[in-house]
Amino acid sequence: MRNLSILIAGVGGQGTLLTSQVLGAAAMKAGYDVKMSEVHGMAQRGGSVVTYVRIGKNVNSPVIEKGGADILLCFEKLEALRWIDYAKEDGTVIVNDQRIDPMPVIIGSVKYPEGVIEKLSARFPNVLPVKALDAARELGNIKVLNIVMLGLMAKNTDIPVETWHEAIRETVKEKFVDLNIKAFDKGYQMAV
Amino acid sequence: MKKLMLGNEAVARGAYEAGVTVASAYPGTPSTEITEFIAKYDDIYAEWAPNEKVALEVAIGASFGGARAVCAMKHVGLNVAADPLFTVSYTGVNGGLVICVADDPGMHSSQNEQDSRNYALAAKVPMLEPSDSQECKDYMIKALEISEQFDTPVILRLTTRISHSSSIVELKDREAVPLKPYKKDFGKHVMMPAMARKRHVIVEERMKKLALYAEETELNKIVWGSTDIGVITSGISYQYSKEAFGDASFLKLGMIYPLPEKLIKEFASRVKTLYVIEELDPFIETFLKKIGVNCIGKEKLPVIGEYSAALLRGKLLEEDTAGDNENHGDVPARPPVLCPGCPHRGVFYTLKKNKLTVLGDIGCYTLGALPPLESMDTCVCMGASIGMAHGIEKARGSDFARKTVAVIGDSTFIHSGITGLIDIVYNKGTSTVIIVDNSTTGMTGHQDNPCTGITLKGELTRQVDLVKLCHAIGVERVRVCDPFDLDEFDRVVREETSSDEPSVIIAQRPCALLKSVKYGGLVRVNADLCRYCKVCMRLGCPAIVDTGEGITINDALCGGCNLCISVCRFNAFEKAGDSNA
Ligand code: SF4
Numbered sequence: 001m002r003n004l005s006i007l008i009a010g011v012g013g014q015g016t017l018l019t020s021q022v023l024g025a026a027a028m029k030a031g032y033d034v035k036m037s038e039v040h041g042m043a044q045r046g047g048s049v050v051t052y053v054r055i056g057k058n059v060n061s062p063v064i065e066k067g068g069a070d071i072l073l074c075f076e077k078l079e080a081l082r083w084i085d086y087a088k089e090d091g092t093v094i095v096n097d098q099r100i101d102p103m104p105v106i107i108g109s110v111k112y113p114e115g116v117i118e119k120l121s122a123r124f125p126n127v128l129p130v131k132a133l134d135a136a137r138e139l140g141n142i143k144v145l146n147i148v149m150l151g152l153m154a155k156n157t158d159i160p161v162e163t164w165h166e167a168i169r170e171t172v173k174e175k176f177v178d179l180n181i182k183a184f185d186k187g188y189q190m191a192v
Numbered sequence: 193m194k195k196l197m198l199g200n201e202a203v204a205r206g207a208y209e210a211g212v213t214v215a216s217a218y219p220g221t222p223s224t225e226i227t228e229f230i231a232k233y234d235d236i237y238a239e240w241a242p243n244e245k246v247a248l249e250v251a252i253g254a255s256f257g258g259a260r261a262v263c264a265m266k267h268v269g270l271n272v273a274a275d276p277l278f279t280v281s282y283t284g285v286n287g288g289l290v291i292c293v294a295d296d297p298g299m300h301s302s303q304n305e306q307d308s309r310n311y312a313l314a315a316k317v318p319m320l321e322p323s324d325s326q327e328c329k330d331y332m333i334k335a336l337e338i339s340e341q342f343d344t345p346v347i348l349r350l351t352t353r354i355s356h357s358s359s360i361v362e363l364k365d366r367e368a369v370p371l372k373p374y375k376k377d378f379g380k381h382v383m384m385p386a387m388a389r390k391r392h393v394i395v396e397e398r399m400k401k402l403a404l405y406a407e408e409t410e411l412n413k414i415v416w417g418s419t420d421i422g423v424i425t426s427g428i429s430y431q432y433s434k435e436a437f438g439d440a441s442f443l444k445l446g447m448i449y450p451l452p453e454k455l456i457k458e459f460a461s462r463v464k465t466l467y468v469i470e471e472l473d474p475f476i477e478t479f480l481k482k483i484g485v486n487c488i489g490k491e492k493l494p495v496i497g498e499y500s501a502a503l504l505r506g507k508l509l510e511e512d513t514a515g516d517n518e519n520h521g522d523v524p525a526r527p528p529v530l531c532p533g534c535p536h537r538g539v540f541y542t543l544k545k546n547k548l549t550v551l552g553d554i555g556c557y558t559l560g561a562l563p564p565l566e567s568m569d570t571c572v573c574m575g576a577s578i579g580m581a582h583g584i585e586k587a588r589g590s591d592f593a594r595k596t597v598a599v600i601g602d603s604t605f606i607h608s609g610i611t612g613l614i615d616i617v618y619n620k621g622t623s624t625v626i627i628v629d630n631s632t633t634g635m636t637g638h639q640d641n642p643c644t645g646i647t648l649k650g651e652l653t654r655q656v657d658l659v660k661l662c663h664a665i666g667v668e669r670v671r672v673c674d675p676f677d678l679d680e681f682d683r684v685v686r687e688e689t690s691s692d693e694p695s696v697i698i699a700q701r702p703c704a705l706l707k708s709v710k711y712g713g714l715v716r717v718n719a720d721l722c723r724y725c726k727v728c729m730r731l732g733c734p735a736i737v738d739t740g741e742g743i744t745i746n747d748a749l750c751g752g753c754n755l756c757i758s759v760c761r762f763n764a765f766e767k768a769g770d771s772n773a
């Protein structure tokens with residue numbers, strides 16, 4: 001059982017919270033101790049949202065610190081750049097190749113940085129860009145891009161697929177269970 | 193059975209297992225979910241009160257009535273509830289009474305960073321502080337026991353990182369606690385001076401007994417490790433300290449008021465270097481200094497913001513740690529914004545256009561202060577907009593009032609705006625108050641409130657009629673208007689601000705995130721018609737994108753509200769396909 005610190009970053013409304021809940025539930029089922037931390041409130045209105053999930057034999061702090069994340073799971077490029085210092089040197093950075101402009105960019109007071117993926121790859125050996133939005137579109141609902149990403153990430157853990165499915169069934173609203181399981185499987189296969 | 197639980201959910205579970213039957217609260221991040229989770233238990237009556245003062249009074253009534261009762265609020269809510277708090281300390285309780293208060297170090301979603309531990313000291317009320325979800329549950333149960341054993345209300349203090357972190361909790365069954373008999377008790381329950389003087393003596397005796405209890409209770413525990421470093425800490429700081437100084441010795445305080453003098457002295461005498469690790473104020477440290485125990489605390493650690501293991505290692509061991517967790521270099525910030533389709537967008541667009549001074553309040557609409565809407569001048573506390581509008585008029589004269597409005601949400605108006613409005617009427621003010629009525633309490637995650645006609649338990653109830661209410665307190669000019677009808681809203685704002693009597697505009701349109709809101713159909717830009725005048729950019733809608741060459745709409749974000757269609761003079765916006773919502 002190895003210790004894993006997973007930082008999930010995204011934009012309010014992209015479903016970071018739900019993702020961490022499924023992840024936490026799956027890890028617990030697999031026998032891990034789990035601590036998670038999330039920030040609500042202001043962040044929900046399209047702001048930057050981050051949740052921390054730490055699993056292991058015995059976890060103290062629910063917070064991940066700079067240089068402490070084994071996996072960075074980012075639903076948007078700029079958010080990957082924002083949290084990049086939190087990844088370990090040999091950490092894995094999974095980033096959804098999607099751009100969502102924050103308000104300062106929209107109103108033209110700053111520019112959205114160019115070449116984000118290249119910048120990330122220059123610093124970290126394991127950067128994995130994914131077209132999760134397209135994958136979610138193919139499934140008929142762009143909202144499940146978060147679970148596609150989770151499926152991708154799941155390959156980095158020793159938690160069996162069936163456990164992930166169970167966690168989804170328990171966490172997601174009933175009418176969305178099938179869709180989310182499909183999204184998870186799609187992500188999981190994309191990782192191969 | 194074990195379950196991964198949010199701290200707030202575990203607090204609710206504790207209330208359930210300990211046989212609580214009445215809960216009342218006003219929503220406030222990070223405390224809101226406590227009451228939402230409590231409401232899921234059929235055995236507990238749970239409600240949203242109009243404000244925290246009422247919530248505490250309801251809980252006091254239930255406790256006097258013999259039930260175990262809880263109320264919950266964020267730190268600033270305790271300021272509102274401070275009046276009953278200080279006196280219920282004197283009366284004591286009948287059924288156990290616990291007040292949950294959630295502080296917000298780092299101000300993730302608050303207007304200040306106050307340390308509510310100071311209330312325990314000031315109101316002479318014991319306080320417990322859990323450090324993970326299991327303790328959230330256990331301490332809630334313990335707090336109810338202490339409350340009944342010592343005839344005192346007890347405060348359960350949480351912080352954002354406890355309330356909004358999840359960890360594994362062992363569940364037990366609910367204990368049926370019978371309703372205690374209600375007894376009329378003049379000397380204990382009627383706090384007139386003669387009785388209160390006697391009760392104060394009892395309070396002081398109670399605090400002495402509690403101080404002895406603090407020495408014995410398992411809530412305070414020593415975990416011995418190496419005695420080179422000793423750490424006295426509590427709450428989330430315990431977790432950070434464990435991570436930073438794993439092999440040190442710890443005195444972990446679960447009861448943070450009153451503090452155990454002997455236990456602290458004994459622990460201090462057996463370690464070489466003693467650290468006190470606590471976020472915000474030097475609450476524990478001040479006590480150590482008072483009893484003559486030397487320690488290292490705020491001389492090295494900040495009184496501002498959250499801690500982390502890296503911060504502790506950096507400041508105390510002078511290790512070169514990765515450092516400041518808040519600093520993200522020059523990556524463009526992503527501040528929260530009003531949602532696409534948000535009803536408030538029409539309000540602020542109009543206020544900005546009319547160049548009004550806007551005294552603001554607390555809710556989603558506070559975001560109207562940010563660019564590009566930038567049309568809110570102030571935000572102080574719940575309800576402040578109305579009193580401040582009156583004050584600024586009295587300072588600068590009624591001509592200034594012709595260019596001023598107060599903006600307040602429906603839930604905030606009920607919370608503490610009504611009294612301010614009465615002040616305006618009573619004292620001959622002429623302010624214009626805009627109640628932005630979005631039919632919910634948006635910021636904290638869409639709770640119902642007295643204006644929505646639905647209770648926390650999801651039952652239908654009577655709805656506050658804002659128009660009648662304003663009339664009843666003497667406001668004759670009350671207008672109801674849809675803020676998305678931009679021309680009409682603009683006219684109403686001009687008319688009401690220019691009138692020299694008090695007036696209220698109820699800007700009515702439900703929050704775009706409510707399930708009942710169906711805009712249908714996205715909007716797209718017809719490039720042939722767009723003259724790139726950028727007027728639509730003034731709306732601050734996150735779905736409208738300026739590409740540098742023209743305007744486009746991000747169809748992943750557009751809510752289909754049509755507001756951009758109304759502002760565009762060239763009819764460049766048109767309805768396209770299906771909406772995401
Ligand atoms: S939650 Fe509702 S009221 Fe709040 S910003 Fe979004 S649309 Fe507006």
Ligand code: SF4
Pocket residue numbers: 532533714715731733734735736745749750751752753754755756757
């Ligand atoms: S783009 Fe227009 S229609 Fe769509 S949410 Fe924004 S203002 Fe409303």
